Amino acid sequence: MSSLPLLPPAPAGHVLALHAGRAISQDEFLAQVLALAAALPAGRPLLNLCNDRYHFALGLFAAIAHGNLSLLPNSTAPENIAALHAAHPDLLCLSDQQEPPFGLPTLRITAPEIATATPAMPQIPPEQVVACVFTSGSTGQPQPHIKTFGRLFACAQAEARRIWATTGGPCAVLGTVPFQHMYGLESTVLLPIFGGGILCGERPFFPADVASALADLPAPRFLVTTPFHLRNLLDAEIALPPLAALLSATAPLATELATRAEAQLGAPLLEIYGSTETGQIATRRTTAGPDWALFEGLSLEQEGDYTWADGAFLEQRQQLGDVLELLDESRFRLIGRHADMINIAGKRSSLAYLNHILCKLPGVRDAAFCLPDESEAGRLAAFVVAPGLSAAAINSALRPYLDPLFLPRPLVFLDSLPRNATGKIPAAELQALIEQHLKPQESRRSAPGLSSPPRGAQHDR
Template sequence: MLAHHPQQLAAWHRGAGISAAQFYQDVAKLAAQLPEAGEVVNLCEDRYHFAVSFAAAIVRQQVTLMPSNNTPGAVNSLLIKSRDGYCLTDQLQQGIQARQLLYTELLNARNSDSIALPEQIEADRQVAILYTSGSTGTPKPNPKSWGELKAEADSALQRFPFLSRSVSSLVATVPAQHMYGLATSIFFPWQGGIAVHTGRPLFPADIAADLALTSAPRVLITTPLHLRACLDAGISWPEISFIISATAPLSRELAAEAEQQLQTEIYEIYGSTETGSIASRRTLKDECWTLYDGIEMEQQGNQTYASGGHLPHPVVLNDNIEILTSGRFRLLGRNNDMLKIAGKRASLGDLNQKLLAIPGVIDGVFIPPENPNNEKQRLSALVVAPSLSKQEVLHQLAQSIDAAFLPRPLHFVESLPRNSTGKLPREQLINFLKAIK
């Protein structure tokens, strides 16, 4: 299951190391305590608890369900269809109707036996079902096999300089209950012999402190939103070998500022819940993306398909893509983000990038009309920019976008309703907008 040797560190917890041998011991003990079931929702916030629970479920041949968010409603909607499903958590949550089992109680049970661990896991064993974020529609299930997740991690370890720089530690600001977090903070460390920090720091000072508690060379897994906050914090940072960002486009301006201030390299991952990560770029050096070895793209009509590599079958991508040569492509925006107002066209993603590029804008988003075919409707926008006025933001936008796409209205807010991975599900965004009108 792990690429680590027994005494090698597999995790960092409050500055202390946890060996691979201890990990295996905890997995064996927890697996013996799990109930007979086919499915489990892993709600553990501590990343080590999550990893042990995920591994124990695999040992017991239970499939881990990962809802688009960990709210009681989302969890209940999954488990209500399950005959014997349950939740494994490190903190009981109100509102969840299924039975909840506490990680620490199971692991420390007095009658705690252990179960023999398998020497290997079948590549085609289904170990998880992940659900889409809901930012483009109703969440849909995406089953993942052990072999698919392992092969994705192996490809990423070859693409990024994990091995060439002998990376020993990894800190992530994203939850493990998501495709990006599951791959980068669980499977990358498992397959790369890397010790992952057990926390999920959100604030810059906490991120810096957790990084400092791990051994170098270290890597940070994060999002553009967290990266922006880190740069604005004005604090000192420990050495970071490189940073990987995903969940939202990263502007060249932000990448340049981050590389200079943090004295590191910034890479982006391209992928989705359906595909996992399939391409990357170093944002400051290249606007185009390069596919992982073995991954191919082809276009049929208006749709682009990804296939090969760790993908068990071709997957339709939700993005507008220009395929180049040598496994490279240019990302032109999402298929559903082209706007037409007053006979003019613009990409919603491009508008958001221009808004976020304004000095003084901490966060912001354009909100398209609910009926995209009605050219008479205007765009709205939400912006977090405490040092700017509405007129200043509109003036800056007018320098780079057509007047037809200037937001009317433009709302100033304290923060945006982003989820734990930094995304803005459309339904939640619309409800937020209605509440402030």
């Protein structure tokens, strides 16, 4: 395959990003990327922990241009970063903070203003491995997923074709989601850069910050969010500038929430479906029905309970983590999840990993995480058998290993867990525990199109 330009061809003066109140042209971005690339040490893997999305993008593209691998960890919990460093002793951290994160060897990223002529565009072999994205795995050992430049590029272009068809053209893209995970990486960094849109450096936090960040963007505007952030934004009932569309992912979105979002914000809400393994592969407009439409060129194949995706940007076929019902060549429904994946506000972990970490804490005899309220992507809870330990002690012992979003609340102490002869907790038993200990606290909403057992059931010991 012939090489690809680092950035797709763009008209002269194309604004690629808005950063700290400044419009940055593709040429200036490229000049900054090349300046940073020249400062990167050859061959060392990079851990890009920039807080600002624009700085992150500079680091990512400089790494690609210079042939450095970017490591994208599943978690920035201290023990996880320490393990990553142990596995990659020559790792170099990219950061835009004053202090080196975790005391790692660090290169500080800034975005110096560069007035420049048009620099020569680097040509990248599509098979160049540019990123290694980790998922949490089931045994405490993060699982690496290799991403080539050609795949990320083609996947983002496929996403752009799909989304710009709804918005009427390339948009300025604002995200509330972390961009070190696949959803945020693809939809808030690669979509605007490879799809001819405008990347927005800000990562707004409070609803009022989302409103002011959107107001700083030119129309058409595209907001990338999650069910949790979306509900919080709608509940705040503040005025937002007109949006061309919104995007949600990472957890099932209740149709009621989608309907409300479209009415309140006056824009179509798309949901995107993907995984760390495959990248994004399908979208739907939630209010239009439960069917997902595959990206052009992809195909799905069913083998028993499992579905495989193939074609287009996938170099080889990939197994999906969910149970799908294929409707025809390009449409499917999501029936349920194969157990294990947990997504909260754009961060991903797995029940198996969380249970592994909790069960190996000193003093914990048995434990099981669960997600009592799937539709809200709400907080995890855990049942634990740990005589003599307090919830506070368990939580502080978990902190080095888990992102705080995954800490269980509440922790319910039991004398034993209802495991069956094979060591699993049957779904009905887990549901009974949830009903008994967790249900009265909050309102319940049903998950759209999912009638699966409670997440957390059937965990093998």
